[in-house]
Structures are given as structure tokens and as C-alpha cells.
Amino acid sequence: MALRHAVLAALLEGELSGYQLTKAFDIGVANFWHAQPQQLYAELTRLEKDGLIAGRAVVQETRPTKRLFHVTDAGLAELEEFTAAFAKPSFIRDDLLVKVQAADHVDSETLIAQLSERAAFAEAKIQLFGKLLRKMRGDLTEEEFLRHGRRIGPYLTCLRGLALEQGNRDWCERTITVLRERKHSRARH
Amino acid sequence: MALRHAVLAALLEGELSGYQLTKAFDIGVANFWHAQPQQLYAELTRLEKDGLIAGRAVVQETRPTKRLFHVTDAGLAELEEFTAAFAKPSFIRDDLLVKVQAADHVDSETLIAQLSERAAFAEAKIQLFGKLLRKMRGDLTEEEFLRHGRRIGPYLTCLRGLALEQGNRDWCERTITVLRERKHSRARH
DNA sequence: ACGTACATGTAATTGGTTACATGATTTC
DNA sequence: GAAATCATGTAACCAATTACATGTACGT
Structure with a gap:
């Protein structure tokens, strides 16, 4: 469980769709974590199943319907716990x-x-x-x-x-x- | 195949045993690549099988026998090829x-x-x-x-x-x- | 007509981590 | 007598990458 908390932290800034998340992980967020779209969609599914995030469908006129996710109270508690826990030394692979x-x-x-x-x-x-x-x-x-x-x-x-x-x-x-x-x-x- | 080239590059400095490699990956080398002992032993086995490194057994008096590995010509060629190839953007996970x-x-x-x-x-x-x-x-x-x-x-x-x-x-x-x-x-x- | 952006996935494979296993020797 | 160092792995599991898949809409 590593990507999990990075996604939670990214969603704190406001509701995001899976697609928007992939963009965030491509630029800004990517300076401390990197992940591909497939991984993000999978992680969102898991996070929702575990009740750490919740999504709401937004029907759009010209674009496909998207789901916007936000962090739940349980998600916040999980982040708080993560923050207090031992941090693995960061590593680079270059x-x-x-x-x-x-x-x-x-x-x-x-x-x-x-x-x-x-x-x-x-x-x-x-x-x-x-x-x-x-x-x-x-x-x-x-x-x-x-x-x-x-x-x-x-x-x-x-x-x-x-x-x-x-x-x-x-x-x-x-x-x-x-x-x-x-x-x-x-x-x- | 990612660790592969990091191990080859580390072995360029001279013969090392698996155990010595794990030490190198813990300190100096670890500033650009990180790997656990298990992974390194597995990688050494694969590299030897592929002929990119060669090992020689060194019998010791008080310590268990160890195997020292060095990069072969094929290994050098592999590194040369790797150097010319597209480098994935480095990523951090912190x-x-x-x-x-x-x-x-x-x-x-x-x-x-x-x-x-x-x-x-x-x-x-x-x-x-x-x-x-x-x-x-x-x-x-x-x-x-x-x-x-x-x-x-x-x-x-x-x-x-x-x-x-x-x-x-x-x-x-x-x-x-x-x-x-x-x-x-x-x-x- | 072609490429890019939006929007979301599945499936197969490779890579990496965690837990477990063994056993001698040297240093505190 | 306990802890650290030397020396090397296996097995099970989890994470990440690569390849594949689908369809609309907008700009050029």
C-alpha cells in the first residue's frame, strides 16, 4: 500500500476524476510520486471499496460522464495514521x-x-x-x-x-x- | 530489466561478492538505486546465466567461501547499448x-x-x-x-x-x- | 482525414517486498 | 552470552509496467 496515500493526499486539494488524477500525477504531483493511469484507476476502485474516498457521477453534455472523488473522514483518519507511521527512506531509481x-x-x-x-x-x-x-x-x-x-x-x-x-x-x-x-x-x- | 544495469555498473569498479554488493547498494550506490539482498542475489544468478558477468569462487579460512563477480565483454557491450538507449525519466517515491x-x-x-x-x-x-x-x-x-x-x-x-x-x-x-x-x-x- | 483530449478500464507479465531459513565467526 | 558480520538463498505475495481495448468530440 504505497500509492494509496499519495492518491489520498492528491485528492485533498479538491474533487478529481480519474482522468484529472492522471494529469496531476504527470506534472505537479509527479515530483514526489509517479504512477500510470491504469494503476490510478485501479487504486481509486480499491479506495472507494474501502470507504476512504467517495465518488459522485457528473453527467456532461459533450464529454463522457465522469466520476469525481473526494476523501472521506475514514480517508482522513487513514492519512493521519500514515503520517505518524515510520516513513520508508525515499529512494531514487535513475x-x-x-x-x-x-x-x-x-x-x-x-x-x-x-x-x-x-x-x-x-x-x-x-x-x-x-x-x-x-x-x-x-x-x-x-x-x-x-x-x-x-x-x-x-x-x-x-x-x-x-x-x-x-x-x-x-x-x-x-x-x-x-x-x-x-x-x-x-x-x- | 532495470536493476540489471545498476548491478553491472556497480561491478565495473572491481570484483564484488553478492554480500559486498548488498553493502554497496546500502550506502554509496544507494544514492541512485536501491535493492534488497534477495533481489541482488537473484539478479547475479540471472546475469551469470546470461553471460554478462562471471564469478570465481574464493575459499576463505575462517569465513564461508564466497563468489566474486566481474563484468564480461558481453556485459560491457550490454552497458554500452543501455547507455545509448532512451532513459526513463527518473522517479522518486517519497x-x-x-x-x-x-x-x-x-x-x-x-x-x-x-x-x-x-x-x-x-x-x-x-x-x-x-x-x-x-x-x-x-x-x-x-x-x-x-x-x-x-x-x-x-x-x-x-x-x-x-x-x-x-x-x-x-x-x-x-x-x-x-x-x-x-x-x-x-x-x- | 488525422491527431489530441476526454474518460475508463482489463489482462498478462515483470519487478520488488516481506517473511522465512541456515550456519559459522567475530566483537562487545 | 548476545549482537553484529559474513555469506547465500527460497517462497509467497504485492506492486508496477506493458500491451490491449473502446468510444466521443473537438480542433486543423
């Missing part, structure tokens, strides 16, 4: 880092191409998170918002996501520089 | 971030306790990575080492691990401060 670990044994140019791609992806996420943060805090400064804003949970996790991607970008750029310099100095000898 | 996402709906003190624990854990990892880096570069400065050192792959991934944990620690501390201040300002009204 293909790119595996590739860099093998840097001394594989082709540099291939590696540089992968690093550039990741740096560009990180930059895009930085822009996106910046926009999301500005939208959440409105006219307030970050300090003001964090002191007096009503819902700061999503803001705080978004801040972590932003810093993470900045770290990714900076490290990718540094690594590219290092690999390039080594290539050139080897070429001279 | 209980703590789920908890903070729900910050506006759960008890602050519980959350602060979890954040403190994580900050301490991050600090320990920062110290560990610092030591590992100093050990790898020896007498050289970082710049010198990255320019002329023989094997820089593990150093580069360790740098990413270090920055990641620094980011974790800083974010945890910031978040604790924010939660504390909100609690106090609410108490005054």
Missing part, C-alpha cells in the same frame, strides 16, 4: 545515474547527449514549477504566503520539486563540462 | 513528501517529528558522501581529480547524491521553520 556511474567504460558523446536531454527536461520542469508556485501564492510574497496562506502543503512539496530539478540541471551541466574537458585534454596527449 | 502534501489536514507536530528525522538522516549521508569523495580524490583537489583522475564515474554520481541530500536537509529545515511559525501565529489569534 537510469541516467547508472549510465554516469559507468562513465569510464562507455562512450562520452553518448553520455553527453543523454545529459543534455535531461538538463533540458529539468529546465522545463523548473519553469513549470515556477509558474505553479506563482499561481498558488497569488499576489503574496513567498514568505507571506507560507505564513498566512490557507493551504501550503502543495506549495511546500512543489518547492522541493523545484530544488530537485535545479539540482538535476546543475549537475547535468557540470558533468557535461567535465566530460568535455577530459575529452579535449586526452586529445592533446 | 513517503515524507506525501505527508507534507497533506500538511494542511494532519497534525503539525507529527509532521515536524518526521521532518527532523529525515533531516538528521540526510546530514548523516552528507557526512558519508563527503568522506567517500575525499577518499576517491586522494590528495587532489576536486577540479584536478575530475580533470585527470582515472575513474570519475562513481565520483560524479556521488556528487549528485551529496547535492540531493543537502537539498533534502535544507528543505526539511525550511519546512520545519514554516510549520513552527504558523503554529505560533495561530496560537496568538
Whole structure:
């Protein structure tokens, strides 16, 4: 049961359909959890069966009927319990880092191409998170918002996501520089 | 096949037994990939069967006989291929971030306790990575080492691990401060 | 006519975790 | 005498990915 609480936390911000959830897990939420649509639909079914969320059907004119889900009191209690429980150490699984670990044994140019791609992806996420943060805090400064804003949970996790991607970008750029310099100095000898 | 390449990359640094691998995946390597002993032993068996690694038995006097594994040419080719292939976007799954996402709906003190624990854990990892880096570069400065050192792959991934944990620690501390201040300002009204 | 967005799933397979199992040696 | 380290697995279960499936509507 791992995805379970991530879905509950995401639904706290307001009612969402399964489809909307998949979008949320693709961008904002995805900075701390990732899941595919199939998994999300399955999890929603289970959560509803267990009474932790409840759904209501919304008939639309031009679009297919959707079901909007919200967290029940039982769901909130479950989250409270989860928060108090031991947190597994977070883990990362990153293909790119595996590739860099093998840097001394594989082709540099291939590696540089992968690093550039990741740096560009990180930059895009930085822009996106910046926009999301500005939208959440409105006219307030970050300090003001964090002191007096009503819902700061999503803001705080978004801040972590932003810093993470900045770290990714900076490290990718540094690594590219290092690999390039080594290539050139080897070429001279 | 995901763990597969992480194991290959780890074995590039020299022969390791299954047991030694589990240790490596607990500390250094764990900053980009995590796996349990059972999984590693299973993966080693599969890798050997596929000819990507080869093992040799080392009989010891006081300890049980162990098997040391090294990457074969086929294994190197596999890694080269992997490096050129599309890298899945890295993902994080972090209980703590789920908890903070729900910050506006759960008890602050519980959350602060979890954040403190994580900050301490991050600090320990920062110290560990610092030591590992100093050990790898020896007498050289970082710049010198990255320019002329023989094997820089593990150093580069360790740098990413270090920055990641620094980011974790800083974010945890910031978040604790924010939660504390909100609690106090609410108490005054 | 074609691609994208909306909306929701099932089925098969692979990957990962938890629990269990064994047994010697070294360190406190 | 107890705990940690060395050394390696099996079995059962749960989670996640990949592939497949269906149908409407809107924009270009």
C-alpha cells in the first residue's frame, strides 16, 4: 500500500476524476510520486471499496460522464495514521545515474547527449514549477504566503520539486563540462 | 530489466561478492538505486546465466567461501547499448513528501517529528558522501581529480547524491521553520 | 482525414517486498 | 552470552509496467 496515500493526499486539494488524477500525477504531483493511469484507476476502485474516498457521477453534455472523488473522514483518519507511521527512506531509481556511474567504460558523446536531454527536461520542469508556485501564492510574497496562506502543503512539496530539478540541471551541466574537458585534454596527449 | 544495469555498473569498479554488493547498494550506490539482498542475489544468478558477468569462487579460512563477480565483454557491450538507449525519466517515491502534501489536514507536530528525522538522516549521508569523495580524490583537489583522475564515474554520481541530500536537509529545515511559525501565529489569534 | 483530449478500464507479465531459513565467526 | 558480520538463498505475495481495448468530440 504505497500509492494509496499519495492518491489520498492528491485528492485533498479538491474533487478529481480519474482522468484529472492522471494529469496531476504527470506534472505537479509527479515530483514526489509517479504512477500510470491504469494503476490510478485501479487504486481509486480499491479506495472507494474501502470507504476512504467517495465518488459522485457528473453527467456532461459533450464529454463522457465522469466520476469525481473526494476523501472521506475514514480517508482522513487513514492519512493521519500514515503520517505518524515510520516513513520508508525515499529512494531514487535513475537510469541516467547508472549510465554516469559507468562513465569510464562507455562512450562520452553518448553520455553527453543523454545529459543534455535531461538538463533540458529539468529546465522545463523548473519553469513549470515556477509558474505553479506563482499561481498558488497569488499576489503574496513567498514568505507571506507560507505564513498566512490557507493551504501550503502543495506549495511546500512543489518547492522541493523545484530544488530537485535545479539540482538535476546543475549537475547535468557540470558533468557535461567535465566530460568535455577530459575529452579535449586526452586529445592533446 | 532495470536493476540489471545498476548491478553491472556497480561491478565495473572491481570484483564484488553478492554480500559486498548488498553493502554497496546500502550506502554509496544507494544514492541512485536501491535493492534488497534477495533481489541482488537473484539478479547475479540471472546475469551469470546470461553471460554478462562471471564469478570465481574464493575459499576463505575462517569465513564461508564466497563468489566474486566481474563484468564480461558481453556485459560491457550490454552497458554500452543501455547507455545509448532512451532513459526513463527518473522517479522518486517519497513517503515524507506525501505527508507534507497533506500538511494542511494532519497534525503539525507529527509532521515536524518526521521532518527532523529525515533531516538528521540526510546530514548523516552528507557526512558519508563527503568522506567517500575525499577518499576517491586522494590528495587532489576536486577540479584536478575530475580533470585527470582515472575513474570519475562513481565520483560524479556521488556528487549528485551529496547535492540531493543537502537539498533534502535544507528543505526539511525550511519546512520545519514554516510549520513552527504558523503554529505560533495561530496560537496568538 | 488525422491527431489530441476526454474518460475508463482489463489482462498478462515483470519487478520488488516481506517473511522465512541456515550456519559459522567475530566483537562487545 | 548476545549482537553484529559474513555469506547465500527460497517462497509467497504485492506492486508496477506493458500491451490491449473502446468510444466521443473537438480542433486543423
